[in-house]
Amino acid sequence: MLKKIAYSVSFVSDEDLLFPASELNSHGPSVYGYRSVSDSKADSHELVLKFLKPALVRRIQILAHQYIIPQQIEVWLHYSDHKIPSTPSSQLYDFIGFITLSDNSATNFKSRELQSANVAPRKGTHLKLKLSSAHKNDFNTNNQVSLLAVNVLGQDFNSENYPKIKENADLQLNSVCDDLLFSMYVEESIADTIRELELKKSEAVLNERFEYARKLKLCMSSLRTAGERLGRYALAKRQAIQVEDFIAAKLRKEQMDIYRTAILKHLLVDELLEKNGLQSTNDVSNDIYSSKPMLPPAPSLQEVALGLTSDTLLYTKSSQEDKSSTDGNSSVSTAGGFSVNESLSHHIFMLKHPEIPCSPRLSACRSPVYSSPISSRHSSLRRRNKSAPRNSYEEHDERTIPTLRQECQGAAILDADPSRGRSKLSDRERRQAALSILIFGNELVELIYSRQFQDREEGLIRLRNFLKEQLETDSSSGVNKIARSTTMLLYRSIRDAVYSVFCQSAETIRVFFIDYVPNKISASEVSRSVDKLLPELLARSGDPSPRIHTLAQHTILTIAACSYIQDQHLVAPSLSRPVGSGTHPRLALSRVQMLEQLVLSQGIGSEKQSGLTCRTLTEAGSSGLHHPAEPVRKVAEKILILVYKINPRLVRKQLPPDDDITRRNLLYRQLFSEFDKIDSNKKIETNLSQSSNCESLSPNHCANSVPRWKGSKIVKKSSTKIMNQHNDERFEFDNDGLLIQCPFCDWKGYQSQLDKHFWKSCPFLTKCPQCSQISEIRSLNNHLINECEAKDNFLICKKCNAAVHNQLLExxxxxxxxxxxxxxxxxxxLCHDDIQNPQEEGWEKHLSQPNGCPGNAKRRLNK
Known part of the structure; x- marks a missing residue:
């Protein structure tokens, strides 16, 4: 299970004093985030995060700014033992990968992009982020880059369990509170309360107090919704403080306090936390937690302002009455005893703050004390001479607005009976959902057809619970009707525009096909359900929102992975249809991506109806090659390569002839190059197989035709030697290019594997920490001074001849x-140890021996 790894920023190349890098140390709605210095000419900006203790990194989350956005973020990881120096000058980082951020022009620079990247298990103590130059837009006038938050997820490093950890194991979060979306958008006090409730829920499950655990789960869900609203209020309060509008900031603070108190009281949080000991009432159901709790409405700024003003005026009135009773002289001269100056100041305040929103549920609609906010505002401003005629402006100004009156009446109805606000089914909808009403009841169908998205979510949750309850019964009567009714309701919910409703729909589809359908529903009904739902899911897979089309793809692949779906060939034929050039790029990309995943997971079949035959996949891949979108062409190329490994003749026949004219096209040139590599590997395997078989024959059969084994190398009589730049004869291979030896170590392999060996395992080579170029370890200092892209930032230490960053020389x-x-x-x-006899065998012993350089990661890997 993954958890949040605590860190602190230990190094930053440059920062804006108003937005320092230390802002990344904490998460919350009101944090400012990090920004680089204004008008910087540097090509990159570096941040180094130091973990509080060694950790195993599994996932990295980055929240970008809405318009101050770097184009790319490189991620580097460093691990240092306590015995090895850990100053920035001695840290060597391993390159993990990079994250690309969009320019955000599609959202008009109003949304923040959250990138979450899973990495292979890597131990580390320091994480370095290298931010490239910013995307150009009209809002980023100072040419800065920014990060709002960085979240590192992983596990505590344990050297004993490290070799046993698999790359794809335990990628679930230990707590929802560790996710960056939670910590950045939920108000801090509510987030702390949710963490306490989560601990209580774990204890309740261990003690088998399941009713108590259910209440805690519902309370946490409702608190998160309220916490996100409080987070928006906190952000608005921060913005008011920035522009020095302290009256608005005070109103926001009062609004947050009132709403927080109301939520905690309504959800019985103090009782659920059991701070005074175990409470038996938590193990018994009650009205609030009979279903998902409905949150009370939040007070608007206008209601808060009216409340604060009324308290001030009542206090003034009582003080003036006390003074009049003492002095015998009353100074109150307005109707109701309120001061003209105070009411006027409130009137001026409302005029100065027109941005204060008017809630449709004003206190005037609920409380008889304030019949109307407008009339109460002007009651103290009426002329003392009541016989004087009133002008038409005052009459119009004090008239009740019809829209406000209707909203207030609707609010009163909802407060009296919450169920009456639910949408009733029309005659057309009732005829359409007749079977569903018969199976599930009128209330559940009304929830799914409701205009309130909370009701639609509740309806899908109830539908999912109904299907799970049916699993416990052995009755097989009516299951096909239940499946048909469920499909009809899901068909409506899949097209919902609200993301949370679509998430509930996807989860219900998963439960329906994975848990309910197997061994219960007839094959014809399963086919009917897939034919109904699959086209809608395919349409949503091309949605502009990344989270929607990703969830749609995952849902389709989940359905396709079911064995009974594979037997009937219900999903793959729809994905393997040729992609037209007029198909939208997002939809085309989703289809070919899902088709590639099906080929990798299910393989290439021979049945014509499967949709995964060589001919069908070749036609689909060839059509994708002609799509105008480059990402579609890239995935189509991968599909053709997978088919080519099985049936190269069919793929060659579908494509243009392999000649010089065709290879002038960059796409076909790359594709045919991959085909040549596959053919070459097959040829090598064939030659090795013939050589192995030849060993069992007599020498007269194979002396003049095929190579023979000599030691550990394949050689021929007329072998060719290729000398490297050091005039080393170890760099040799035969005429067919079968085996080759590394010019630095004793590794032997194929020519195509040499680059990978240099990059991954050669103990004499390392990656430059600045430009990632492969260089010899013994000449790394010379590379940093004379050859590296960042050579202007390094100088030679006159004392030890090491290459040191000019800012870290002291x-x-x-x-x-x-x-x-x-x-x-x-x-x-790497380790700063002295090498004796460097011109002979000193470097070889130091870098390749098991007890050699402790800072050489490749030596430890080879060991």
Missing amino acids: LHLLEEFCRDIKPKEERCP
Whole structure:
């Protein structure tokens, strides 16, 4: 299980003083985030996060700004033992990958992008983020880059369990509170309360107090909704403080306090926390938690302002009455005893703040004390001479607005009977859902057809619970009708525009096909359900919102993975249809991506109806090659490569002839190059197989035709030697290019594997921490000074001849390893140990022996 890894920012290349990098140390709705210095000419900006203790990193979440957005973020990880120096000058980072951020022009620079990337299990103590230059837009006038939040998820590092951890294991969150969306958008006090409730829920499950655990789960869900609203209020309060509108900030603070108190009281949070000991009432159901609790409405700023003003005026009135009773002289001269100046100041306040929203449920609609906010505002401003004629402006100004009157009446109806606000079914809808009403009842169908998205969510939850209850019964009567009714309701819910409703629909589809359908529903009814739902899911897979089309793809692949769906071939034929050039890029990309996943998971079949035959996949891939969108062409190319490994002749026949004219096209050139690699590998495998078989024959059968084994290498009589730049004869292979030896170590392999060996396992080579170029370890200092892209930032230490960043030279001089070098010796740039006899076997012993360089990660890997 993943949990949040605590960290602190230990190094930053540059920062804006108003938005320092230390803002990343905490998460919340009111944090400012990090920004680089204004008008910086640097190509990249670096941040180093130091973990409080060593951790195993599994996932990295990054929340970007709405318009101050870097184009790309490189992620580097460093692990340092306590015995090895851990200053920035001595840290060597391993490149994990990079995250690309969109320019956000599609959302008019109003939304924040959250990127979440899973990584292979990697141990580390420091995480470095390298931010590239910013996307250009009219809002980012100072050419800055920004990050609002960085969240690192993983596990505590344990050297004993580290080798046993699989890459795709335990990727679930230990707590919903560890997710970045939760910590950034839920108000801090509510977030702390939810964490306490989560601990209580775990204890309740262990003690088998399931009713108590159910209440805690419902309470946490409702508190999260309220916490997100309080988070928006906190953000508005921060913005008011920035523009020095302290009256609006005070109103926001009062609004948050009132709403927070009301929510905690309504949801009985103090009772559920059991701070005074175990309470038996928590194990018994009550009215509030009979279903998902309905939250009370939040007070508007106008209601808060009226409440504060009434308290002030009542206090003034009582003080003036006390003064009049003492002095015998009353100074109150307006109707109702309120001061003209105070009412006028309130009137001016409302005029100065027209942005204060008017709630449709004003206190005037609920309380007889304030019959109308407008009339109460002007009651103290009426002329003392009541016989004077009133002008038409005052009459019009005090008249009740019809829209407000209707909203207030609707609010009163809802407060009296919440169920009456639910949408009633029309005659057409009732005829359409006749079977569903018969199976599930009128109340559940009304919830799914409601205009309130909360009702639609509740209806889908009830539908899912109904299906789970049916699993416990052995009755097989009416199951096909239940499936047909469920399909009809899900068909309506899939097209819902609200994301939360679509999530509930996707989860209900998963339960329906995975849990309910197997061994219960007839094959014809399963086919009917898939034919009804699959086209709508395919349409949603091309939705502009990434989270919607990703969830739609996942749902389709979940359905396709069911064995009874595979037997009937219900999903793959719809995905393997040729992609037309006029198909929308998002929809076309989703289809070919899902088709690729089906090929990888289910393989290429031979049945014509399966939709995964070589001919069908070749036609689909060929059509994707002609799509105008490049991502579609790339995935189509991968599909053709998968088919080519099985039936190369069919793929070659479907494509243009492989000649010089065709290879002028970049797409076909790359595709045919991949085909050539596959053919070459097959040829190598064939030659090796013939060589192996030849060993069992007599020498007369194979001496003149095929190669023979000699030691661990395949050689021929007329072998060719290729010398490297060091004039090393170890770099040799035969005429067919079968085997080759690394010019630095004793590794042997194929020519196509040499680059991978240099990058991954050669103990004499390393990646430059600045430009990622592969360089010899013994010449790393020379590379940083003379060849690296960042060579302008490095200089040579006159004391130890090491390459040091010019901003870290003072720290470097304080290190213990910064010492004079003896004559005829060299120093390792990784561990700072002295190398004796460097011109002979000193470097080889230091870098390749098991007890050699402790800072060489490749040596430890080979060990």
